[in-house]
Amino acid sequence: MASEQKSTKSSVIRRLTRYALLYKLRIAAALLVLCCAVGAELAGPYIAKTIIDKHISSVQLPWYEISLQQAAGSGTPYVELDGKAYVRNDWAQPGDQDAKLFGADAIRRAGKEVRFMQLGGAMYLIGGADRYDGNWSLQTGPGQGEAVAQVSRSGEAPQAYPARKLSASEVVSLYQYDTGAVFRWLWLFVGLLVLAGVLHYVQAYALQSTALRIIQRMRMDLMRHIQQIPIRYFDNTPIGQVVSRIANDTEAIKDLFMSFMATFVVSTINIGGIYIALFLLDFRLALVTLIFIPVFIVVMYVHLKFSRKYITVMRARLSDMNAMISESIAVMPIVQAFRQERARLDEFEVLNEDRYRNNVKQFRVFSLSSRNFTGLVGALFTAGTIWYFGGQSLQTAISFGVFYAFIDYLGRFFQPIIGIFDQLMNAQRAMVSAEKVFYLLDLEGRELEEAVGLPRPQGHVVFDNVTFGYKEGEPVLRGITFEAKQGETVALVGHTGSGKSSIMNLLLGFYEPSSGSIRIDGANIAGMSKQALRKHMGIVLQDPFLFAGNIKFNVSLYNEGIDETRVRQALADVGAAPFIEQLPGGYNEPVVERGSTLSAGQRQLISFARALAFDPAILILDEATASIDSETEGLIQRALQVVSEGRTTFVIAHRLSTIREADLILVLNRGEIVERGTHDELMRQQGRYYRMYQLQKGGEKPAAGQSVG
Known part of the structure; x- marks a missing residue:
């Protein structure tokens, strides 16, 4: 264990040195x-x-x-x-x-x-x-x-x-x-x-x-x-911890380069210069002061050994606190609605208290081994020097000028030592943070490749006996096989956890199937660049995410091929233009984080316009109508028809009324396709889809001879 930690530390130092050597x-x-x-x-x-x-x-x-x-x-x-x-x-x-x-x-x-x-x-x-x-x-x-x-x-x-x-x-x-x-x-x-x-x-x-x-x-x-790390990592890692790596841990490393490196270099050169001056002044006195170097090295080693474990815990707790704060802010309405404020405070207090206790222990080690020890040694040696030479004739033992210069240099000698001690905590904090940063940088990722000039695919999608699990040995999809031809609409229905979103995650290349293959226009996507795969794909989520900026930006997303005319046309085609033109800023109306100043339906229409402006060959609608009212649903339905026209469209839907016109409906249960067909075909089978549809319609059965279509 000790050798592993030593190896990790040396590796971190080498990598930090490589960054420094760039300049x-x-x-x-x-x-x-x-x-x-x-x-x-x-x-x-x-x-x-x-x-x-x-x-x-x-x-x-x-x-x-x-x-x-x-x-x-x-x-x-x-x-x-x-x-x-x-x-x-x-x-x-x-x-x-x-x-x-x-x-x-x-x-x-x-x-x-x-x-x-x-x-x-x-x-x-x-x-x-x-x-x-x-x-x-x-x-x-x-x-x-x-x-x-x-x-x-x-x-x-x-x-x-x-x-x-x-x-x-x-x-x-x-x-x-x-x-x-x-x-x-x-x-x-x-x-x-x-x-x-x-x-x-x-x-x-x-x-x-x-x-x-x-x-x-x-x-x-x-x-x-x-941006290159697989989505699987983010499934199991709190967002706050990732934010802490980029913000807090890199800031701690900055202190290493700005404070410790500068202090260490300055102090080392100062100490070297002081020793040169001492040997020029008096060889005997300079030899005596050499004993300080091994003494302070031993004290620094003890300091680092005892304080490292406390700093490691402190950084871990800071990361946990950031994760909890991020989560609490994201779900604040839920926290307040269920009156969980006290429980969250108690949980945060436990983390905060643990960090405080370790911080106190670390400062205790720092206080005993830094200024106090260095100051005591410096004072004792200075007093000993004065006592030794004061008992003799200054003119015969040493000149008064040499004696003064020696005392002056001696005082200067302990200042850089104290400076190094003061920065040791920053150095240790930086080393712990660097380990976490380099761990993140060492996670396997795929290089982002340019996807400029790639031809637009036809959108012929085939799943061939695909099996997949987020954890090894625990498959969530088993033997998934279906085909979506160019321009067709395929709907995925099933209870929560049946595997609908997992199929779309595989299609987008976020995960790799355990077995089987996924092909687009006959080419296996496993060998494709992820940027090339997703260049001609669009997705609309149940809770569409809008970025801070304005409405035009949220449609174009910095894509140079999408000009303002195309943005306005896309918004008009999905029916969003009327409400946007009534806003004070119109198409330049500021959008705050997540678009919280807009209604769910308005955000959804803007996300449809985004998908339309990018003109994807394959469109994924992930429960895009699940959280809107019936009146807005009519607008969304019309926008859906506009967006899906001429594209291979996959629809994940809980509202079965929105997929009646789909070319193929796949009914999933526990990761398997248990039924497939059109709406009319599945209603005639009176199986799982029929029961789900009747449950949503209030249990009404069609009269004899009445079409279920």
Whole structure:
């Protein structure tokens, strides 16, 4: 079972990857822009480190006190205090006029080493010490006269040295050669931030628009494939579940590409860039942080393992809820008429409660393993880093700039980890949804083939010993054999479940017979394209379906061969023109979903006009007069005569009075033809058809010698 799930998961990942590879160039370009954006963004802490170490903290480097004459002659930058020149150790460059002055031996001869230190909130000049390592402190506070700085070293007695307090202007003069460089670094820092923002916008737009394209492609594939799936699938699948696959499940997959993929890629590149920066800063610290990767991988694995089952149930319940909502809305009049509102609410509440409980469990796993765990690990490691290096001299163990940059990068390191955790739920939801979508796409279907230019058949239909069952071993039709010649009308009658609609479903190619054959003009329909088979067929249902649009559209159905003139003529021929011309919009009158603003008879007439406009060779009328009143039935009967003229017509009827003129009447019982003939022939037999007809006529028998025709 586990290996099967693993195989399914890998298959889903491969198929999602194939969809992504359709737009590989756009994704590659977005990732390249992303790398540039991350590089620009991650340069910030390094720039800050450079500013701190080379300019702000550089005042604590060794300084050398020399005479103004020596300093002026060397051409090296210096700071003047109390008639003396002070040169910082890093200001002597190899190309200077007298760089040798700043060699170790020359310094000892020319002057003395001093230090500028911040003690007690002020900057002091300290000189005279032979060494400047150790812990320095201000022995006497600022006051009249010179202060005293004391140094303590392990194993040695404390020593005191005179310290001169610097004024604010003198402190500023120490940084006079660093100000320009600091501003240049700051401008570079701001420029990189702006560049990173622009690049992040470009890559986000590119990735997300690509994700939308991927989902658009997937939805079109799904919608296209649904039209190829055999009708048998829809017999056993609630409509709401199919709608949920196309709408909700593809939306969840969209989150995978838009949110998780973008976050995962951004986070991975960020983490990679951060590790590069950490190794450049300090190799030891970077090695320690490597332990985070396996730790977080284990936590993510545990998170995925426990939360997957909850997300699977949540998606299943959402699908069930959609199916129930769709069903409830479709049969709302029945629900209200039989006062079933409370029962439907209770049933919905059970589904909703189950989804809620699993959602809570999933969030519990998410809360324990995502931000809380990551934040705790990050805080503990940061505290440990500060404790470890805080107990040592920052100048000997690590520079303050490196320490600052490391803490900054460390904080940035945990942000992408948290981002990945936050998107794991979307990723799991998307994987579960993808499994359902690909299951639907994997259902066997037939490719839609073009049926342009096919000749119109004569309409000679033969059923030859056809047997069929919706479930294997449970036939609903047995040995059905009959012939309908061109232009004839064949009526099918029988009680509910006798197999009338099943015969028409086989003729339309919705199902394949278990045995026997169905031929049209001598050709077996089993080898025909379904589009070619149905191109010259028309059907009128008991409850005709009208699409949202207008009346003209519901007749032509986007068929380019049916123009407005043909639409008007078809509506006039079936007798629908008078009531349509009285509507406010006439032939352009809007039709709401299912045509609920029109009466049953009006909808039926429009469906007859649709069949007439398409000019089918074979016409199927499925109880087309079963749900209309007697007055409208007269209009329908005349429309039926117009529509069926010159066509092979099959009529499924409960009202036997509507099929008296049929050329052949087939009486079915439990999937078998038990009687056949014309109306007069069947009445003379006084069998099943005779009893059905008399029952509908109120039990009246014809008088002796009176014709039953």
